[in-house]
Amino acid sequence: MKRPTIADVARRAGVSKGAVSYALNGQPGVSEATRQRILAVAAEIGFSRSSAARALSGATSDAVGLALCRPARTLGIEPFFMELISGVEAELSARSYALTLQMVADQDAEIAVYRRWWGERRVDGVLVCDLRTDDRRVPALAELGLPAVVIGGPGGTGELANVWSDDAAALVETVEYLVALGHRRIARVGGLPELLHTAIRTEAFTEVCRRLDLADAVTVTSDYTGEEGARATRRLLSSPARPTAVVYDNDVMAIAGLSVAQEMGLAVPTDLSIVAWDDSPLCRLVHPPLTALGRDIPAYGAHAARQLLAVIGGATVGGVQDETAHLTPRGSTAAPPRTG
Amino acid sequence: MKRPTIADVARRAGVSKGAVSYALNGQPGVSEATRQRILAVAAEIGFSRSSAARALSGATSDAVGLALCRPARTLGIEPFFMELISGVEAELSARSYALTLQMVADQDAEIAVYRRWWGERRVDGVLVCDLRTDDRRVPALAELGLPAVVIGGPGGTGELANVWSDDAAALVETVEYLVALGHRRIARVGGLPELLHTAIRTEAFTEVCRRLDLADAVTVTSDYTGEEGARATRRLLSSPARPTAVVYDNDVMAIAGLSVAQEMGLAVPTDLSIVAWDDSPLCRLVHPPLTALGRDIPAYGAHAARQLLAVIGGATVGGVQDETAHLTPRGSTAAPPRTG
DNA sequence: GACGTCTACTGAACCGGATAAGTGACGCCA
DNA sequence: TGGCGTCACTTATCCGGTTCAGTAGACGTC
Numbered sequence: 001m002k003r004p005t006i007a008d009v010a011r012r013a014g015v016s017k018g019a020v021s022y023a024l025n026g027q028p029g030v031s032e033a034t035r036q037r038i039l040a041v042a043a044e045i046g047f048s049r050s051s052a053a054r055a056l057s058g059a060t061s062d063a064v065g066l067a068l069c070r071p072a073r074t075l076g077i078e079p080f081f082m083e084l085i086s087g088v089e090a091e092l093s094a095r096s097y098a099l100t101l102q103m104v105a106d107q108d109a110e111i112a113v114y115r116r117w118w119g120e121r122r123v124d125g126v127l128v129c130d131l132r133t134d135d136r137r138v139p140a141l142a143e144l145g146l147p148a149v150v151i152g153g154p155g156g157t158g159e160l161a162n163v164w165s166d167d168a169a170a171l172v173e174t175v176e177y178l179v180a181l182g183h184r185r186i187a188r189v190g191g192l193p194e195l196l197h198t199a200i201r202t203e204a205f206t207e208v209c210r211r212l213d214l215a216d217a218v219t220v221t222s223d224y225t226g227e228e229g230a231r232a233t234r235r236l237l238s239s240p241a242r243p244t245a246v247v248y249d250n251d252v253m254a255i256a257g258l259s260v261a262q263e264m265g266l267a268v269p270t271d272l273s274i275v276a277w278d279d280s281p282l283c284r285l286v287h288p289p290l291t292a293l294g295r296d297i298p299a300y301g302a303h304a305a306r307q308l309l310a311v312i313g314g315a316t317v318g319g320v321q322d323e324t325a326h327l328t329p330r331g332s333t334a335a336p337p338r339t340g
Numbered sequence: 341m342k343r344p345t346i347a348d349v350a351r352r353a354g355v356s357k358g359a360v361s362y363a364l365n366g367q368p369g370v371s372e373a374t375r376q377r378i379l380a381v382a383a384e385i386g387f388s389r390s391s392a393a394r395a396l397s398g399a400t401s402d403a404v405g406l407a408l409c410r411p412a413r414t415l416g417i418e419p420f421f422m423e424l425i426s427g428v429e430a431e432l433s434a435r436s437y438a439l440t441l442q443m444v445a446d447q448d449a450e451i452a453v454y455r456r457w458w459g460e461r462r463v464d465g466v467l468v469c470d471l472r473t474d475d476r477r478v479p480a481l482a483e484l485g486l487p488a489v490v491i492g493g494p495g496g497t498g499e500l501a502n503v504w505s506d507d508a509a510a511l512v513e514t515v516e517y518l519v520a521l522g523h524r525r526i527a528r529v530g531g532l533p534e535l536l537h538t539a540i541r542t543e544a545f546t547e548v549c550r551r552l553d554l555a556d557a558v559t560v561t562s563d564y565t566g567e568e569g570a571r572a573t574r575r576l577l578s579s580p581a582r583p584t585a586v587v588y589d590n591d592v593m594a595i596a597g598l599s600v601a602q603e604m605g606l607a608v609p610t611d612l613s614i615v616a617w618d619d620s621p622l623c624r625l626v627h628p629p630l631t632a633l634g635r636d637i638p639a640y641g642a643h644a645a646r647q648l649l650a651v652i653g654g655a656t657v658g659g660v661q662d663e664t665a666h667l668t669p670r671g672s673t674a675a676p677p678r679t680g
Numbered sequence: 681g682a683c684g685t686c687t688a689c690t691g692a693a694c695c696g697g698a699t700a701a702g703t704g705a706c707g708c709c710a
Numbered sequence: 711t712g713g714c715g716t717c718a719c720t721t722a723t724c725c726g727g728t729t730c731a732g733t734a735g736a737c738g739t740c
Contacts, residue, residue: 005725022729031687050459052391052461055391061392079417085441090443099442102438115386120391225621226621226622255625281417285570286626356720358699368717371718393696396696
């Protein structure tokens with residue numbers, strides 16, 4: 001089956017290639033009657049513009065890129081990315097933009113991918129995830145002049161636009177909630193320490209614990225996997241001044257932590273309270289269901305995609321704040337045991 | 341920053357554009373010395389070929405497409421797709437192929453996406469998931485002549501190549517294992533009934549239960565979500581001749597089922613045995629850890645990607661069988677209660 | 681009715697590669 | 711020594727769009 005080209009449409013409509021191009025792009029230069037006739041012919045023969053030819057002529061390639069730098073193991077199990085991607089996708093496909101996905105091993109590989117995409121004109125812009133403290137991707141993208149929106153922050157994004165959520169506020173709310181329940185020994189199992197949002201959360205946690213005079217507040221960092229979450233939990237629960245509440249940086253580690261607690265003979269929430277960050281259906285499936293910090297991840301992704309399309313469109317946008325995660329109390333949190 | 345073109349390389353190396361093209365593509369027509377000089381210049385100025393221009397000149401676009409037709413909710417939580425995608429990606433990026441992802445609402449939208457991708461020359465081929473019984477996408481892709489590999493089967497793929505796993509054999513193994521433990525009343529919570537692999541599993545289940553003379557074997561279909569899995573489990577466990585073992589078509593439903601059983605006061609595995617299909621880290625995180633039918637999903641995706649690249653390369657490949665899922669017994673299965 | 685202006689187009693150049701066809705230099709062989 | 715083949719390139723054309731520079735005809739204006 002041969003693909004129809006703009007020349008086929010032109011011939012059939014009895015006009016020139018140029019006229020067809022104007023008609024398809026909603027540009028002035030053709031009468032309304034001719035435009036309708038051309039569009040009708042295009043629809044009739046099932047014409048769609050070659051994205052290659054469009055991109056070559058200096059127009060956009062109608063694709064945006066997303067490079068992910070997490071090992072496959074972690075990616076598979078964490079609902080976060082898939083939800084984020086589905087939100088991004090929803091926004092993009094509504095505007096007929098394609099999403100190009102690539103997994104990379106490290107930051108250098110990611111920068112190489114950006115450089116290649118840019119050189120190949122394969123994408124009009126990129127979404128950047130997992131912002132690090134002092135992230136090398138930020139200056140690299142600025143140098144290339146490749147439109148980009150960072151998902152994360154605030155801070156550390158240089159000239160690049162970003163979409164962020166106030167994790168510090170959410171963490172403060174959580175700690176205050178636990179303290180209101182009577183907890184004084186609260187621990188936190190954080191994610192990868194080199195990620196900016198981990199640093200932001202850690203700082204907020206330290207700060208609020210100091211303010212509320214919680215002496216034993218401790219953060220243990222991890223890598224988001226269930227295994228590491230379990231190990232961190234085991235260590236925390238074996239310590240002499242065992243915490244009465246643990247806040248986890250993602251849902252998978254929280255579930256692993258719950259399992260460890262039960263295995264060690266601690267009842268949740270009677271002996272130990274657990275809070276998960278990222279409220280996925282998983283949190284509702286386990287027993288007891290987990291108190292969690294949730295927000296609309298697909299909407300977050302859609303928001304970022306909208307920003308990126310605006311940047312590609314030439315708009316100058318800075319940082320935009322998305323919804324703050326809100327706490328949904330469920331069965332995994334309660335007052336601490338008396339003897340605590 | 342201006343993107344270097346083939347003309348820049350040619351000027352700098354003191355040769356023509358054509359020579360550069362031959363050198364870059366490993367074609368004869370330039371001496372080895374010149375080739376090396378050209379490659380050195382290209383590397384020096386950070387040249388990469390415009391994928392648009394390549395695609396336009398009739399070469400490949402070096403991208404493959406994957407359209408997913410599941411609601412965002414389901415996609416986010418099921419590790420399966422993300423693992424599959426990461427496997428596909430690993431294979432593709434090793435060959436500098438890009439993956440274009442698109443979420444679609446239904447089969448018609450998916451066919452429209454294929455048609456558009458084909459018209460736009462955006463992808464060289466596509467991977468097709470979630471094969472249905474009497475799938476309309478199969479003839480549509482054949483008509484377009486767009487290279488495609490179906491992930492699923494066997495059967496129902498018409499002229500298209502496919503990669504499949506023997507679900508029937510895995511299910512038979514599972515039922516025989518449960519029967520060996522002493523179970524006679526086994527139920528199954530299946531996935532979406534319109535999916536071919538659900539039909540294959542259902543048929544295998546019915547067949548093996550008939551052969552082993554298990555009278556009360558029943559399959560309840562569902563939509564893969566935890567909610568539906570929980571509902572189906574509640575219904576099964578409330579029935580007069582309650583099953584002593586339940587096999588779930590995915591891990592999420594199995595975990596939901598475990599939760600329901602515990603909520604109803606049934607101990608797992610003492611009162612009820614549970615088997616999950618798709619062995620993700622989730623199965624190891626819950627308590628008790630779930631006996632599961634697992635296989636290497638990223639490898640499955642990589643296998644499919646390899647097949648697709650072969651088809652794109654002009655090879656005529658038919659159906660290829662991937663590894664069969666194998667049962668990993670864990671704490672969620674045991675002999676049924678005496679009174680059962 | 682000569683002139684300028686506007687509309688609705690046409691024609692051609694151009695984007696950056698791939699590739700078929702052409703060219704000059706060289707070696708080989710009769 | 712002339713003819714032929716091969717090598718190592720160059721030149722020109724093409725892919726399918728976008729876009730700029732025309733241009734013909736309609737219309738208004740004094």
